[in-house]
Amino acid sequence: MKNKKSIAMAMAAVSTMGAVAPVFAAEIVGTVVREMNLDLLKNESAEVRIKAEKDLEKTKEYLEKMYAEKDTNGNKVYKFTETDTVETISGVKKVIKTIEISRNDDVTNKEVDKFVFTASQLDPGFGQEVPVTTVVVDFGKDEVAYWGETSDEDRVVKGAKAELSRIIYALSKGSNKSTVIKTEDYENRFTSLDVYAGKIGKDQVNDAETVKLAQINIIGKVGAELEALNKELVFVDANNDFLGHWAEDTIVDSMIAGIVDNTAKFNPEQEITRAQFAKMVCEAKNIKPIKYNQDNKEKFDKFTDVSVTEWYAGYVAAIYETGLMKGDGNGTFRPEDKISRQEVAVVLATLENNGVSVEEVTTDVNGNRVHKDTKTNFVDDSKIDVWADESVEHLRNKGFAKGYAVSGGKFEYRPVNNMSRAEALTMITRVSK
Incomplete structure (x- = not known):
């Protein structure tokens, strides 16, 4: 089956063959590839997976720039022909998507350039096959x-x-x-x-x-x-709300590992609360929740808004003892509030730094604690609070927080945005390794 398609449509079709996660990984440079195995987008190695994402992104940029030329009448000089075929290779069906570029004014349809993308697929709707013999x-x-x-x-x-x-x-x-x-x-x-x-x-x-x-x-x-x-064994329900989500593998692995509850309803795009985030961190780092009793009740008196009867009380008490989350300084933890990306950065930078805060604090002439104003490499640096910029930059340097791509090859961190449950789990598991 052959159809003429625009560059954007052709590459969009290719992209759907493998889910791509948001970038939280190291600075890996992509290259233009004319033959690519899209199964690499789901590789268990983060380095391999991110490299594949970068290669796909670089290839898309190349196609958009290289073949966007128009003639004097405003018509596109190049046309894209997309072909889908299915072949059985080593007992597994492979979808082979070929994109051929030729000139519109060439009646012979002579090929100018060609790109081939391959992905495992047993048949439509089958799901993910076991990629082993x-x-x-x-x-x-x-x-x-x-x-x-x-x-x-x-x-x-x-x-x-x-x-x-x-x-x-x-x-x-x-x-x-x-x-x-x-x-x-x-x-x-x-x-x-x-x-x-x-x-x-x-x-x-x-x-x-x-x-x-x-x-x-x-x-x-x-x-x-x-x-x-x-x-x-841990039986993860295949009829769930994260099937096909970019973080599906991370969610499944985390359920199997006991980091998050094994449930069919994970709500991956729901904004995570501070209490939920505290539990995820504790479970990922094997920090046991503290059980309340008369002998340790002082450990539960740190925050006025955390009742000992709440499910998260033991996790809040435990994470406070580690120094990873200390509340807002006013005697409250705000357990049901959403957690912002810069708040997450402070916790995870400390976690990555073996429990030692990366903040740089001095005192002013009046003896007050003052944070050093660290310049980050994000275009929205001015929006990052001074108490978080050291942590944001620390995670960026370590390759765990690249942010969101904007024009000109720049990135935004979007510090005050709340973080989704899928994003939080992804960052926590990667920092915890």
Whole structure:
């Protein structure tokens, strides 16, 4: 199927093949690429993922600038022809999107430039496939090994239960279009789960048209033990409000790790409250909430607006003890208030700096504490309060807070804007690593 499309439409179509997260990562320079695997946009390595985002952004800029020329009548000199094809490569269907550029005045339609983007897709609406050929889950060693057809080396990941939870989530998103066939070997304590695309019967397993998505070999658990294993896994509901969201992988991983509650309704775009933020930080850094009792009640007397009966009281008390969040200086914590991006910066800069504040404070002639006015590299620097600018610049230098791109290659931090739950979780998990 071929259609003539504008540059913006063509690149928009390419962009939908992989979700791109907001930039909070290190300064990575993108390059123009004519062949790109868009699966890299979901790579588990932040560095690989950000590089792919940058390459895609740079390529889009190149196309918009290079082929925007118009003739004397105001007509576009170049035309874009987009072609979508689907091929099965190593048992996985790949969508191949080709963008060909030619001159409008060339009747032969001679190609001037060409860009090819590839992404894994089993079929429309299937969801995310398991991007491996064989997975071996060994609970005796608590590790997972992958055998991929694109690599000669095995990849072993520690933490079998967490990894199997991720695999189950990926499969459950396409459960209505997949079949799992289980085989158990009691003698060798071995369970095999073979996952196939589509609804098939056991007699169709060896059909030439059958696509095998993954083989999950579970060592050390069979029968009743395998059922007991279910209680140890985290089953993230695939029918959720963050499916396809740019932060989906981070949210799922955080639910599996226990950083946020395992629920189908995460509200990723909802602005996060100070109490919710405090809990996320505590869970990410394994800071245990303090349980109230008569012997430690003084720890709960720091803020007049935090009742010991509230769910967040123990987290507020714990995070106050660490010095990461100290309230507003007026004896209140404002737990239900939204938290601004500059408030987040102060907490996370301190967290990244091993619990030591990065603020630079001196005293004036009257002995009052005065913050040093640190110049940041954001175009809206004047909007950043003096008590937060050291923290904002610290995170920027470390590559955790690049901000929002504006014209001329500049960035805004937007310090007084409130932060969404997805943004907060992303920054917390990246700073906490």
